[in-house]
Amino acid sequence: MKNLFLILILLGLGSCASQTIYYWGYYQDLLYDQYDTPGKATPEIQVLKLEEDIEQARSKNKPLPPGFYAHLGYQYLQMGRTADAKESFDAERRQFPESAVLMNRFTKKFKTKAKTK
Amino acid sequence: MKYLIFLFLVVSCATPYNYERFIAAKPRSILILPPMSNSTDVRATYSYLSTVTQPVAEKGFYVFPVALIDQMMKENGLPSANEMHQASVKKIREIINPDAILYLTLENYGTSYVIIDSQTTVTVSGKLISAVTGEVIWEGKASANDGSQSSGGGLAGVLIGAIIKQAVNSSLDQARKVAPLANQQLFYADQQGLLNGPYHPQPQI
Numbered sequence: 356m357k358n359l360f361l362i363l364i365l366l367g368l369g370s371c372a373s374q375t376i377y378y379w380g381y382y383q384d385l386l387y388d389q390y391d392t393p394g395k396a397t398p399e400i401q402v403l404k405l406e407e408d409i410e411q412a413r414s415k416n417k418p419l420p421p422g423f424y425a426h427l428g429y430q431y432l433q434m435g436r437t438a439d440a441k442e443s444f445d446a447e448r449r450q451f452p453e454s455a456v457l458m459n460r461f462t463k464k465f466k467t468k469a470k471t472k
Numbered sequence: 473m474k475y476l477i478f479l480f481l482v483v484s485c486a487t488p489y490n491y492e493r494f495i496a497a498k499p500r501s502i503l504i505l506p507p508m509s510n511s512t513d514v515r516a517t518y519s520y521l522s523t524v525t526q527p528v529a530e531k532g533f534y535v536f537p538v539a540l541i542d543q544m545m546k547e548n549g550l551p552s553a554n555e556m557h558q559a560s561v562k563k564i565r566e567i568i569n570p571d572a573i574l575y576l577t578l579e580n581y582g583t584s585y586v587i588i589d590s591q592t593t594v595t596v597s598g599k600l601i602s603a604v605t606g607e608v609i610w611e612g613k614a615s616a617n618d619g620s621q622s623s624g625g626g627l628a629g630v631l632i633g634a635i636i637k638q639a640v641n642s643s644l645d646q647a648r649k650v651a652p653l654a655n656q657q658l659f660y661a662d663q664q665g666l667l668n669g670p671y672h673p674q675p676q677i
Contacts, residue, residue: 375526375530376529376530376532376671376672376673377529377530379526382525383522383523383525383526384522386521386522386525386538386539387518387519387522387523387648389539390515390518390519390521390522390539391515391518391519391644420525420526420529420535421525421529421533421534421535421536421537421671422525422529422535422536422537422538422540423537425536425537425540426537426539426540429537429539429540429543447537451501451534453500453501453534453569453570453571454501454534454536455569456567456568456569457536457567457568457569460567
């Protein structure tokens, strides 16, 4: 009987743990690597892993977490892929209107850069 | 045993946090700044920073991209967490526009070695400030450790266990594993943690 309770409790905990709102994938691990061992999280590596996360999130039918697209956009930006960067910043703003002021600040930069060229 | 139960009751009956200001402020978005750290290891700030987006976002808030914000602040003449914590709330609101700003301090972040064993402790305290009024709308503190007592095996077994653990885990890696426990306690503790934000399935504000 005691064991049964324990199993039920564990099952309960297990199901709670998996019920996240978002699909987290590599995002937080990349944040760690980026500071701890930057060689393991160059913009190129991050883009590959984060793009994989987008696929995974889609197949699991879960949204990506706050900041995910903005972080991806910043990786594109460091690689000089400005069109992809802009698209990611737009995606962040669409998913989370709370980010609009910051995202507009980034996308506006591209416009002014384009003008000065 | 009776005393133990009594102790539990006392702990669980701790005064519930007064959420009046939290509810009035109705934050949707939270800017988490890199934490200040009392740890001797300067990398503690960024090790911890990589663990804190998830618990706050899963509480239902929009969390700004922490690494991007850190980079932006550095580019704008704020090279360290201490300086970022001094930045004017008004200026932050103008540039980033969060509803609230979370200021965190790591009081412990790492491993202390005693004779036969080591223990990794993470103690973190946090203050949530309304970016509109500048008032404190929530604060809390939590501590967790890996309670790493090896069981059985006699003294020799314990010794070997401790030595192996020291060899395998760098202190920072271990602290990063303990951090989610501290976060869980800080943000999710009943009547003490954050209220559920607007993206939570059961929002409370």
